[in-house]
Amino acid sequence: xxxxxxxxxxxxxxxxxxxxxxxxxxxxxxxxxxxxxxxxxxxxxxxxxxxxxxxxxxxxxxxxxxxxxxxxxxxxxxxxxxxxxxxxxxxxxxxxxxxxxxxxxxxxxxxxxxxxxxxxxxxxxxxxxxxxxxxxxxxxxxxxxxxxxxxxxxxxxxxxxxxxxxxxxxxxxxxxxxxxxxxxxxxxxxxxxxxxxxxxxxxxxxx
Numbered sequence: 001x002x003x004x005x006x007x008x009x010x011x012x013x014x015x016x017x018x019x020x021x022x023x024x025x026x027x028x029x030x031x032x033x034x035x036x037x038x039x040x041x042x043x044x045x046x047x048x049x050x051x052x053x054x055x056x057x058x059x060x061x062x063x064x065x066x067x068x069x070x071x072x073x074x075x076x077x078x079x080x081x082x083x084x085x086x087x088x089x090x091x092x093x094x095x096x097x098x099x100x101x102x103x104x105x106x107x108x109x110x111x112x113x114x115x116x117x118x119x120x121x122x123x124x125x126x127x128x129x130x131x132x133x134x135x136x137x138x139x140x141x142x143x144x145x146x147x148x149x150x151x152x153x154x155x156x157x158x159x160x161x162x163x164x165x166x167x168x169x170x171x172x173x174x175x176x177x178x179x180x181x182x183x184x185x186x187x188x189x190x191x192x193x194x195x196x197x198x199x200x201x202x203x204x205x206x207x
Contacts, residue, residue: 043171043202048133049146051167051204059203061099065089067142067176071183071191080189082178087116088194091201100162102201109151116147118168118201123159127152129168142176142197145169167204174198 040057051057066089069082086104093099098121107115107128115128128151134143147168154163176197183191 040202043169043200045144045146045169045171046135046137049135049144049169049171051146051169054207055166055204056207057202058205059099060093061091061201061203062094063089063091063102063170063197063199063201065102065197066194067178067197069178069183069193069195071188071193073186073189078186080183080186082183082193084178089197089199091118100201107151108153115150118162118165118203120155120159120161123155123157123161125153125155125159125161125163127162127165127168138173140175140177141173142199144171144173162203164205165203166206169202169204170199171202172198172200 040060042051042057065087067084068086068088070085071080072083073079074081087102089102090098091100091102100121101119103117103119104114105117105128107113107117109128115130117126117128119126127149129147129149131145132148133146136143147170149165149167152163152165154160174197176195176199178195179193182188182193
């Protein structure tokens, strides 16, 4: 009888371990890709776009959206030109998980100044950045850019997925250039153009 109870207890123990293991695997698979990723390999870029030593890449987002332009008076009297007023894009992981939304908004750390913005899709932590260098590698696409973070906020519940970001690189760009026509005379002022583009965004933080 004792042997029967021992066997039954052993069987229950095996089933418990199996259940715990299965739950652990399911939880791991359910984690966002950024939590599963171990390393992000920085891209090869022109020297002027390199991020200063002391920072490392921690997140890669594949961006898809539009560069949005408005026809506005240019500095030269009587001239007009397409002027970028905001990007509008979503950044995804390689598993097509939505990571970040990208747009332009006022930077709370620079009153009255609008900067390009990235907001985490899960915890809504946000960063604002300014371009410090650019390089045109493909004349049919918007430039590659290095941006330095000049504003950051944690999410409303303390989320900080992005708030520690120091630099961002926009690379591997396709499309997004302003139209070559449609903004030729003063009567065109006010027209808008939404130009599709894709790009990879690498996010860095201090070592």
